[in-house]
Amino acid sequence: MIGQLFEPGFFTNGAVHTALIVGAVVAVISACVGVFTVIRSQAFAGHSLSDLGTTGGSASFLAGASNPLWGFVIAALAGAGLIELLGARRRSDRDLATGIVLGAALGLSALFLYLDTSHSSTTGVSTTILFGSLFVLDPSMIPAAVALTVVALALLAGSYRMLLLSSLSPELAAARGIRVRLIGALYLVALGLAVALASLTIGALLSTALLIGPPATALRLSKQPAVAILAAALIGVLATWLGILLAYDSYNWPPLGHGWPVSFLIVALIFSFYLLTELPTRLLRTLRPNRQPLANAGPEP
Amino acid sequence: MSSAIASGERMLVVDGIDVWLSGREILHDVGFAVEAGEFTGLIGSNGAGKTTLLRVILGLQPPSAGRVLLEGRPLGRRGTAIGYVPQKVLFDPDIPLRTRDLVALGLDGERPGIPLPSRRRRALVEEMLEAVDATDFADARIGNLSGGEQQRVLIAHALIGRPKLLLLDEPLANLDIRSEFEVVELIARVTQEQQISVLISAHDMNPLLPVMDRIVYLAAGRAASGTVGEVVRSDVLSSLYGSHVDVLHVHDRVVVVAGQATDSILTGSDESVRHEPQDFIRVS
Numbered sequence: 295m296i297g298q299l300f301e302p303g304f305f306t307n308g309a310v311h312t313a314l315i316v317g318a319v320v321a322v323i324s325a326c327v328g329v330f331t332v333i334r335s336q337a338f339a340g341h342s343l344s345d346l347g348t349t350g351g352s353a354s355f356l357a358g359a360s361n362p363l364w365g366f367v368i369a370a371l372a373g374a375g376l377i378e379l380l381g382a383r384r385r386s387d388r389d390l391a392t393g394i395v396l397g398a399a400l401g402l403s404a405l406f407l408y409l410d411t412s413h414s415s416t417t418g419v420s421t422t423i424l425f426g427s428l429f430v431l432d433p434s435m436i437p438a439a440v441a442l443t444v445v446a447l448a449l450l451a452g453s454y455r456m457l458l459l460s461s462l463s464p465e466l467a468a469a470r471g472i473r474v475r476l477i478g479a480l481y482l483v484a485l486g487l488a489v490a491l492a493s494l495t496i497g498a499l500l501s502t503a504l505l506i507g508p509p510a511t512a513l514r515l516s517k518q519p520a521v522a523i524l525a526a527a528l529i530g531v532l533a534t535w536l537g538i539l540l541a542y543d544s545y546n547w548p549p550l551g552h553g554w555p556v557s558f559l560i561v562a563l564i565f566s567f568y569l570l571t572e573l574p575t576r577l578l579r580t581l582r583p584n585r586q587p588l589a590n591a592g593p594e595p
Numbered sequence: 596m597s598s599a600i601a602s603g604e605r606m607l608v609v610d611g612i613d614v615w616l617s618g619r620e621i622l623h624d625v626g627f628a629v630e631a632g633e634f635t636g637l638i639g640s641n642g643a644g645k646t647t648l649l650r651v652i653l654g655l656q657p658p659s660a661g662r663v664l665l666e667g668r669p670l671g672r673r674g675t676a677i678g679y680v681p682q683k684v685l686f687d688p689d690i691p692l693r694t695r696d697l698v699a700l701g702l703d704g705e706r707p708g709i710p711l712p713s714r715r716r717r718a719l720v721e722e723m724l725e726a727v728d729a730t731d732f733a734d735a736r737i738g739n740l741s742g743g744e745q746q747r748v749l750i751a752h753a754l755i756g757r758p759k760l761l762l763l764d765e766p767l768a769n770l771d772i773r774s775e776f777e778v779v780e781l782i783a784r785v786t787q788e789q790q791i792s793v794l795i796s797a798h799d800m801n802p803l804l805p806v807m808d809r810i811v812y813l814a815a816g817r818a819a820s821g822t823v824g825e826v827v828r829s830d831v832l833s834s835l836y837g838s839h840v841d842v843l844h845v846h847d848r849v850v851v852v853a854g855q856a857t858d859s860i861l862t863g864s865d866e867s868v869r870h871e872p873q874d875f876i877r878v879s
Contacts, residue, residue: 333690452707459704462686462697466752469653469679470705513691517736520709522691 301543313428313495313538313556316439320491321504321530323443326450327488328509329523330481334461339377339482341502342396343489346373348498349399351423352406356413361432362423366493367442370486378479426497426557428538439491446487449480457481458519495534496557504530507564514571533563605667606631606760606792607652612661614647620816621647625661627811627820629760629792634783636803637796639813645796646682648813649762652794653679665760678753678791682764686745688738694748695720695733701752719755726785727751743774747781754785761786763795767802775802782806800827801848827851 304310331340350369351362359365376395380388403423410419422430450457460467460474467474492501512526537560544554607629614622621644629635639645650656652663654670663670665677678701686692699720703710710716724730727747732740737748746766753761763782767775783806786793797803800810800823810827811820814835819826826832827849832840836853843850 329691451709454709455700455704455706458692459700462690462692462700463681463684465681466679466684466749467704468655469677469681472705513689517691517693517734518696519691 300539301546304539304542307542308433309429309431310538310542312431312433312436314535315436316431317428317495317534317538317560318531319439319443320488320495321508321534322527323446323488324492324501324504325508325512325526325530326523327446327481327484328505329512329519329526330450330457330461331485331505332509332513333458333519334481336485337502337506340485340489340505342377342392343370343373343486344493344498344501345396345403346370346376346399347490347493347501348403348423349406351493351498352403352410352419355410355419355423356406361427361435361494363435363438363490363494366490366498367487370490370493371483374479374482374486378482381475381478422497423493424497424499425555426493426495426500428495428556429541431494435494439494442487442491446484446491449484453477453480496560500557500561503561503564504534507561507568508533511564511568511571514575529564529567533560533567536560536563604631605629606633606665607794608664608667609648609652610662610664612648612651612663613659614644614651614656615659616647622651622658622818623816625813625816625818627818629794630809631792632787632790633808634786634793634803634806635795635809635811636800636807637794637811637813638798638800638803639796640798643813644816645813646764648818649679649764649794649796652762653677676758676760678756678758678761680746680749680753680761680763680766682768684745684749686738686740688736690736690738692737693734694729694737694740695724697737697748698723698729698751698755701755723751723755726754726788727781741774743770743778746770746774746778750778750782750785754789754791757789758791760792760794763793765796765798767797767799779803779806804847804849823849 328340331337346369347366348369350365350367350372352365353369354362354365357365380391383391407420407423421427456467456472456477457480459470460472460477464474467477488505489501492504496504508526508529509522511529512522516522516525537556540559541554541556544559545551547554605628609628610626612622612625613620625644625648627635637645637648647656651658654663699710699716701723702716702719721730721733724733727750729744729747729751732744737745740748750761750763750766753763761782766778766782770778779802782793782795785791794811795803800807804823807823809820810823811818812826812832812835814832815837817835819831819835827842829840829842832842832851838853841852843852
């Protein structure tokens with residue numbers, strides 16, 4: 295049974311080792327940051343950062359880099375700075391500015407990706423940037439990925455209580471003397487790092503799935519912030535490792551000899567986990583629509 | 596009104612506060628004092644400047660003129676010296692936070708790092724939950740509580756840090772009459788037990804009449820303060836509004852009604868004097 299599940303060579307393959315290590319590290323940081331992203335309703339900010347990351351990643355290949363990590367990181371951090379600056383503006387201005395900046399960034403990505411492929415005459419670059427490269431990661435990337443994760447984790451741990459309180463109610467936090475804007479900016483840096491790392495493994499386009507999916511599932515399962523973070527990290531790592539295992543096995547699946555993309559499998563697993571927790575909740579709500587609210591919920595006068 | 600002078604007995608002194616926001620004068624020469632251990636109501640209609648005044652006291656809104664003294668000293672670093680319950684905090688049901696977690700954040704939410712569980716922490720939270728009758732839903736998700744229950748938890752969050760002064764911004768808004776009564780009774784009881792001064796804002800003074808030691812009436816950006824008997828009088832409020840108002844007593848309730856000069860109040864040049872009829876007359 296076990297022998298059938300783990301194809302020969304799974305545990306001895308160097309590329310698989312790197313994928314398992316980097317994949318797990320990235321899943322953990324995405325989950326930790328993502329729980330706050332969901333609480334703060336900033337999923338769109340996460341997606342915007344991954345759009346900008348596409349531009350950075352594609353530019354880094356043009357600049358001669360061997361991998362897109364630093365392109366992703368620089369673009370995402372620049373994007374985080376931009377979001378912070380726009381945050382102080384009027385909402386209508388902000389929406390306009392966001393739309394224009396994201397449009398321009400994706401336009402640039404189209405140009406850079408075209409130049410990347412026409413110069414290096416390999417079509418793999420676009421796939422690497424948009425859909426990830428878990429199996430072709432350079433092992434020398436592990437220290438950088440781990441270091442960036444540690445920085446992001448330290449930002450979250452250092453500001454944990456203040457971040458939680460400002461995410462719940464900026465008013466409540468500000469009244470206690472918490473510098474809500476500074477905490478928000480630090481959080482955006484952590485978000486930028488997480489998105490850059492997720493772009494590296496499952497691709498810029500899919501990084502939001504790793505950021506939002508496991509936390510959304512964990513928030514259904516737990517009512518304590520620390521437990522939700524742990525659960526999200528576990529779900530993220532589980533989906534990543536299972537996805538890697540299935541992708542490795544998939545060389546024996548039809549169409550024979552090609553293998554299925556690992557990013558697709560990871561995202562499919564994350565989505566399945568979410569459905570597994572969401573469907574029973576929805577079903578219960580449909581079956582018992584008139585559930586009595588808790589005590590004291592009297593009618594409005 | 597701006598002659599309020601610092602004294603040892605006074606918990607809070609608000610002195611000659613002017614606030615201008617985007618070219619409009621929101622508060623003009625507002626001054627009053629909150630005595631130690633007293634329950635003070637900050638009454639005014641929507642838009643009268645109550646929230647702005649509370650934000651000035653908290654140090655979140657710098658005034659154009661005037662000063663705020665807490666126990667005779669200017670506001671230093673904030674933290675737990677003033678407890679605050681903001682207006683309209685609504686928690687999403689998806690937020691993974693129990694009642695007891697929010698109360699615990701009131702203990703040390705402004706500190707860096709991750710809180711470590713300890714017996715002392717747990718005991719303090721448990722004690723506070725009992726004080727506001729929240730033990731029944733201590734482990735419930737905060738977003739699943741009713742408005743009245745959320746209000747009680749926010750009060751516990753504000754009080755667990757042992758503040759000297761508790762500020763509440765419209766804690767009775769959006770509550771049904773029964774929860775309204777329960778919340779007022781709770782605030783009065785807990786703050787008396789813990790010797791905490793209270794400044795509570797409301798657009799309707801009636802739910803607070805049984806427990807209020809003093810009233811600060813805010814209208815047109817100006818304030819009149821004193822006991823209810825001193826302030827809630829036709830002559831005092833008329834001069835505050837700048838036009839005639841009547842104060843009627845109906846079955847233990849006070850109703851402030853714009854007199855003949857209704858039109859000048861409702862369409863007065865100053866935006867902050869505009870009232871909705873329900874602010875004047877509340878039928879229950």
